[in-house]
Amino acid sequence: MQAVGAAAAFSPAVTPSPAMRRAVDSGRAFSRSCRSGRVSVSAAGYSQSEVRRVSYRPPGTEQNLLNEISLNLKEKSFGLLFGRSGSGKTTLLQLLAGLSEPTHGTICIQKYNDRGNPMGPPELLTAQRVGIVFQFPERYFLADTVLEEITFGWPRQNTDFLFREKLALKLQNAINSVGLNGISLEEDPQSLSGGFKRRLALAIQLVQTPDLLLLDEPLAGLDWKARADVVNLLKDLKKDHTILAVSHDLRELYPLVDRSWRMEMGGVLKEEALSVLRISGASKCKQNFNGEIIDFSPNSHRWNEETMSDADFCLGKGRLQEGEKVGRIWVGWGHSLI
């Protein structure tokens, strides 16, 4: 992560608990490689994760899955990617996470001064600088305890005290930032509630202090309470972290979103400001936006979760106005739905 996150991880205000020191000292957990904590200091200005005209064609295939994708996401902000199934959202996350290489284009971090001018050349956004939480991350938990799950892959043999102290601080910071400090580190990850499993999945990534945190469908499979819990947590995390999420849950994530992009079929990305269409529980109504007729009738073949997501959040640049009532649909820019 950038200066702030790294600084927070090593902040003198955060003192590793005796339990964490013991855990790190005893070298109980460990075999994923530990990413180095970088401290990129910029006295002023800001940095951005940038995707620059990226195209991707899987090896041995004839067709691009992504076509000249560009997006910028400023540090400590929340970006949302949405769009139809199969449009290429996960493919883009995989490129950002370094799990595959773009065929063309670059993915980098660029620092800017306060006037918005680039400061120095861009740095490659390498896999080591990105954390990714896959869909249903709890399915990939391997360890017997929360502590081992978070510290899985840490070096066992390093006896350097300062190094172990740093690891303990990073551990403490990750646990605090996701609100896992109330539970025992000896707890079995599988015994946690759905919301706490997601907290754990986030801690596993945050302990590596990534510059960019990627989330693939962070609310999928959770009940309403856990979903609200995760949304609140993400709201807190974005104060210190840069987050890009892929999700169909536009309504719930809407309050967090700073920038949003729609991935269209064929792997073309378009930035779209989210706005909310308020729906009054109409039995049937039609609205034309984006030149399209949308049928909200429950019997309509379009009445499904995905259509609702797209319909609830239509283009802000469309012809609908805030407060406008058309048929039984109201248009609003808030998230307090009727």
Ligand SMILES: Nc1ncnc2c1ncn2[C@@H]1O[C@H](COP(=O)(O)OP(=O)(O)OP(=O)(O)O)[C@@H](O)[C@H]1O
């Ligand atoms: N290695 C590959 N070779 C060929 N086609 C692929 C490969 N990987 C993905 N695809 C295809 O690329 C398209 C985009 O897939 P992707 O998983 O990125 O979509 P998505 O927008 O994330 O969908 P969903 O919302 O359902 O997760 C799909 O049609 C998929 O079958």
